[in-house]
Amino acid sequence: MSPVLLEDPQAKTAPAVETKPQYSLDTVPNMLSLRGKTIAITGGARGLGMAVAYAVVESGGHVACLDLLPAPSESEWAGLQKLCKPRNLTATYAKCDVTSEAEMEEVINAIEQNGIENGAPFYDMVACAGIQQKVPALDYNSQDFERILRVNVTGAFITAKWTARKLVEKRRPGSIVLIASMSGNIANRGLTCSAYNSSKSAVQQMCRSLAQEWGQYGIRINTLSPGYIRTDMTNQLLAAEPEVEKIWMAGALLGRLATPDEFKAPAIFLLSEGSSFMTGADLRVDGGHCASA
Template identity: 65%
Template sequence: MAPAIISDLETPPAVDVAPPAGPGLFSLQGKTVAITGGARGLGITLATAVVEARGAVACLDILQTPSAEEWAALTKLAVAQGTTVSYTRCDVTDEVAVQQVMDSIALSAEAAGAPFWGTIACAGIQQQLPALEYPAADFNRILSVNVTGVFNTCKAAARVLTAAKRPGSIVIISSMSGNIANRGLSCTAYNSSKAAVQQMCRSVAQEWGQYGIRVNTLSPGYIRTAMTDQLLVENPEVEKTWMAGALLGRLGVPADFKAPAVFLLSEGASFVHGSDLRVDGGHCASA
């Protein structure tokens, strides 16, 4: 068969407009974003970032209720910003439940005049076990939350957007552990799951770009949260190894990821698609 020449190729439809100018570049005003893992840790901090950018937020998490103090502060901030926050208990591994919750968030968002814009897939779990002893059941449990759960979240959000014929933005929280193996930690399942979602991002970016749905991963380095506190309790000496690679002389805090997440969600990032944004204080820049 003769090779296709450029003029034979179908021109894809233009799905997005140029980014807005000025403050609109990073504004999420009039947009609703669903955040999984939004009960605590990085998720609730990113919810705060969306509200600070004037977006509305719908948090989902497997926990019965979100972290009380942080939720009270987030609710107060939402009132001050003239926007809204909601919380729904939902297990991201339950495909049907995730779709139902996303559909219901989108209905309320439309009614409130801040249509559904996308999601931050932040729910994740971690486990430390030597690979030689890793039971398949445990390995599958990590993959089920960190990979299938992320896929359920992205798919449900993309189905809402395509049904409404709206563009949007999906941010998947991966990790620098999707690219490197952390010295001193035995986390094969977790690291594999974080590499998997980076490839998932590229795959769905290839499918959903035609609908104006941008998909990117945000890959944090070490952050002090409940997840890493648990690892450090199990291996107190590991903090020294982490600090040895901390080119800025510190580990991350959840607030370090607010601006990167808002950037990826915002219309200012209108040509950022299928990318990984690594935010690790330089950790992966030196060996």
């Protein structure tokens, strides 16, 4: 609740008036623009990360895609380069292991240097890298469980940390978006993925903790929690286990699963000045699954 200022009847001057940023002077398209910025995306070789890369370019930003794969999806990358050319923007790709402190530090330094050369400094990061594994809990090997946590939680932390260190070093505000999941809030019916669900819940809590520390530097950090997304990987799972699709669709309040493109606008909102007073929050885009759980 905003503070209420009461007039002092003994005062000789008018009471102070609380002020706020004059965003009314700007337009929504400008507030959602990423012009003059470079945005990095881990897990950017394909899938959701690649969809967000397209969104960044469509919003006027330069994009740096990072992934453990040696090269991005050939067809999607060609389309991204075609999108960049008429806009005079750049899309770069680098192989990077998000669980390696040394590799992340090196790649962030390179992205910063390229950004300066392009007149678009490094401001924002989307931590999209993650892995999944479907194993009954009674049979889960502890080393496999730890591997999920290492990539999904520690990798997200390392990504966020080196992004924040660069922004603090340059005295530059910025936005960090951690891709979590609705699975951080619920247990997925029809799936045995205790490690993945635990990791995404941890990412949501880590976001809140980092927001508490980094707000003093003007760094915002939020999570984006998708629901079920129809991709090649999920299509293979559902084809092999039709009963799982029936379970998922029973909780699909919109009668369908999501497509990667449906997370482009939410991601841009969290990266841009459109969400300038938002930090430590989770934006869940799940088609109503949690509402019906």
